[in-house]
Amino acid sequence: MIPTDKKALFIIHAYNNFQKESINSTCNYFKSCSVLVRSNPISEFSKYIKVPFLETFKLDYKIDLNDVPPNISVHPTPVLYTPLNSQYKKLGEKHFKAAETSIKKNNIEFDLIHSHFTWSSGYASAKLKEKYNVPFVVTGHGYDIYSLPFKDEEWKERIEYVLNSADRIITVSNKNLSYIKKLDVKTPVHILPNGYRPDKFYPMNMEKCRKALGLPLDKKIIVAVGNLEEIKGHYYLVEAMAEVIKHRKDVLCFIVGGGKQERNLRRQIKNAGLENHVKLPGSKLHNEIPRWMNSCDLFVLPSLNEGNPTVMFECLGCGKPFIGTKVGGIPEIIVSDDYGLLAEPANSERLAETILLALDKNWDTTKIKAYSAQFTWAEIGKNIVDIYKTLL
Template sequence: MQNKNLKVLEIITLFSIGGATETVVSMAEGLMKLGMTVHIATGPNIVSEGSMYETAKKLNINVFTFKNLKRDINLIRDAWIIFQLYKFVKKGKYDIVHTHSSKAGVVGRIAAWLARTPVVLHTVHGLPFHRYQPKLKKKAFIFIEKFSSLFCDKLVAVTDTIISTMLSYKIGNKNKYAMIRSSFDIENYKPNGESDCKKTRHRFGIEENDIIFGKIARLSELKGHKYFLDAFRMVADKMPNAKLLIVGNGELEYELKRFVKENELEERIIFTGLITPEEIPSVIEIMDVVVHTSLLEGLARVLPQAIMMEKPVISFDLDGAHEIIKDGINGYLIKPLDTQQLGEKLVYLYCNPELIKLFGKKGKEILGDQFSSKRMVHQITELYFHLFNSKK
């Protein structure tokens, strides 16, 4: 079956640090080890959100940047980027074009179709339409997704929930979908020992007896930090040794820090700023519990990463979270936006440290190797060759 050295182009909107970009780089690395030629086409990174260029360079992955590939919609610029990508794909004679993220998914699929690429597929890392958008905007994005689905052979989703939601809006049909987890090198997500923990805790001014509730996400509205901070504010007095570790940066940094100051919680809430992907395992390791209050997420990468590090997770019961968090077994699923319930769960785990350890052990058993990058690469390889050979 696998009788050809495939030439593959992965296209993504931004090359900033983030789950989708990290997945694309991990995928490219794995496919290249199998003998494929893999290139990445991308728009530039957002400086404040970090960059994956250095990581790709270390892995000898060729990355081509198109400055006109940007997240926001501009019909003239978007028509131009379709033309630019069309010329690039045509000249490159790629066997497969695989797009990621919403904007690259639209312009990339159209460009690849125009270039008569044998196989075109798109991965949905998170839905481009959601419950918080104005109705007209949401309808427009649904129409765009329906239209774009006509230009590809396969739609890959990172959760079953995404597939069921897409189908409910009549985007493609069931046979057009495949579910492949957005994965990572699980070998990097193992406890490193007490000495490494002490170094990281010292770095952020965390005392030995502190219980750490952590959240890793860009500081933006849809990541829901304000619900986490508000829940902690209500119960902080019941947890004298508890601290919050807020990992990431973003446009809400000033507003969140102002909230902390107004509520006199500066000694209890730590903002780390931007952390590189390589540092994430050591940061998760010093957390006792990971909290996920995002309002919109396909399946946040940090959830399986935390579970593989044997950390329980408290999460809003939204999107794909329920697929890996089993309520009362390896964490808690709570009603979205319910800060009172969130606060209660924080206190309950704080008062029951033995449950934190039990949930952590159970979580790792439940996940197994679902999120192994080796498994993801194997599944993608099988899909690539199946689609390519079906075109002969």
């Protein structure tokens, strides 16, 4: 056990969903945990003027204060920046300075730092390690591992600096590890997938969930959950739905989420004449997602690339089949047709074929649910704590 007088500092981008649950799964091993959540004051303008892609940047979306353990304190860390690619490289140093300000303002003490994402949280944490001389763990989730370091030489140097500054690296899939091996990194790496909360994501009565959400009872319902970003591949799901309804008119698809692609997707849906078959209900808080998942016949994630998506584990926890793409760590989890079906990414024709096949398949909810038990956050948290123990 870690001595109970130890304190942890978490530098993260959002205290909701997988970052929140990862922290909560380990907090019992510390006397106290301070969580610094990067925020952007610009996003708060969307409270007054609706800007769809800013919705997921707002504090009331990024910070979920439901079920917060008593030894966790959550502090917004304001970092003013324009959410454009041209400003992204400057974010690391700004994040570090904002984190330092928050540490001093809130009199935060810590014996270990854990950041989620290499940029910009990882960079800020690497700088804090240099100043405070405490162990530093970084979790690389997805784009920050498979994309950022390979954009140009400057990005490569920055991400290598973060990874080599860390005492331990956690990443969520063997696929991610293969990208880390392409870099000049000497830090030990641990593969730990994301997880889910079984007290929130479990099989519920489909009819009751549909009634609660106002969804029809006489349709086959597909649900996709994720930010409306190009990398999530929703364009191909909409294209696939145009093919699906040629074979079945009883299918309705809900793409739950907000983001930059919302306007483009609405235009695509309208131009394809799919308004009666594809709906965009907008972004939902994490505690609303279990009902959406339990309302569906199939959960679909058409990503072009991934780390190891949390929604996959949540879907399995609800006993629902996962229909996805052969990217990132997904094929490492969907290892049998008993749990889901996978198609090639960026291929709407193959995705449509897979969806149609899945709609006709008899799925064993009990078997899917039983398989998911190894991916609960409680199980993942034990492994994270084992890493902390080696450093403390």
